[in-house]
Amino acid sequence: MRPIPTFLLRTSLLCVLLLTTSARAQVASSDTAIETADDAGPGDNAATATTPEAALDLVMDTPEVAHQKALTHNAELLNELIQRSMKQTIKQQKFAAATGITGGMIMLGLASWRLIEKDPQSQYSRGLGVMFLTLGMVDLTTGVYAATRIPHERRRAERWDRARKDGITDVELAYFEGELHAAREIREGERFLVRWNGLTHALAGALVFAYTPIPDSLSRTDRVSGYVVGGLFVAVGIGAFAATFRETPSERAWKDYVARRVPMAGHEFHWSLAPSFSKRGAGISFGGVF
Numbered sequence: 001m002r003p004i005p006t007f008l009l010r011t012s013l014l015c016v017l018l019l020t021t022s023a024r025a026q027v028a029s030s031d032t033a034i035e036t037a038d039d040a041g042p043g044d045n046a047a048t049a050t051t052p053e054a055a056l057d058l059v060m061d062t063p064e065v066a067h068q069k070a071l072t073h074n075a076e077l078l079n080e081l082i083q084r085s086m087k088q089t090i091k092q093q094k095f096a097a098a099t100g101i102t103g104g105m106i107m108l109g110l111a112s113w114r115l116i117e118k119d120p121q122s123q124y125s126r127g128l129g130v131m132f133l134t135l136g137m138v139d140l141t142t143g144v145y146a147a148t149r150i151p152h153e154r155r156r157a158e159r160w161d162r163a164r165k166d167g168i169t170d171v172e173l174a175y176f177e178g179e180l181h182a183a184r185e186i187r188e189g190e191r192f193l194v195r196w197n198g199l200t201h202a203l204a205g206a207l208v209f210a211y212t213p214i215p216d217s218l219s220r221t222d223r224v225s226g227y228v229v230g231g232l233f234v235a236v237g238i239g240a241f242a243a244t245f246r247e248t249p250s251e252r253a254w255k256d257y258v259a260r261r262v263p264m265a266g267h268e269f270h271w272s273l274a275p276s277f278s279k280r281g282a283g284i285s286f287g288g289v290f
Helices: 006-039 042-047 052-115 123-148 152-165 170-211 220-243 249-260
Strands: 270-278 281-289
Touching: 052 123, 052 152, 052 170, 052 249, 123 170, 152 170, 170 220, 170 249
Parallel strands: none
Antiparallel strands: 270 281
16 A cells, blocks of 8 residues: 655645635635624614615615605694694685675565665665565575584594594595595685676666666656665676685695695606615615515
């Protein structure tokens, strides 16, 4: 048997020792990294993510954070507009109720004066009485309705306050957004109704003003009262007609919400970039939410 050279034995032994030391070092390094990750908090883990997979997870979490911020912002904005709309609507409703009831009572008083006057009684006086009676009943009914009706804005604010106690979700936010938009449509229709009502009053006053000088049997007092009443009707009707070109609180609230709200994830496309590092090099990770 040929003896093995001492050089080969020493070389083989040295290679075995080097491999063993390298393996132990890798195991120790891996254990140290695991212990460091366990000791660090969730925020530290996110900050020290160096692999492409960890960086991609960080990117995918970013839209969720943005979504929550958008939800919070929109909820606070909606709360501000709901409360403001309620207060302004109640204030306008009280004014409309007082105006309608007062105007209706005045019209009914004029109607009674024209319809129950003693002889001589002309057809002109009777016609004025009928017109005053009709318009007075309309104004009185409108005023009583405005005084006794609970506005939609108040009931909506009460439901909103109850919903906020448990926290607003995406579904609840969308629900109240729909209510705000529906209130805008309703108030816009009511504004158009008041516009035509004012135009009708102005037309009635113009007719009274135009027909007053025609009958020869009218006394001077009747003519003066006809001119005064006709001019008053025209002024009030034109004023109401012009006031309807100003948007209601619900309409302004919806416009403000649309202009100031933040788009929420899931409704639009969101994307972001983040750097990533690994043993093989560096790169950029891309993440998006549709």
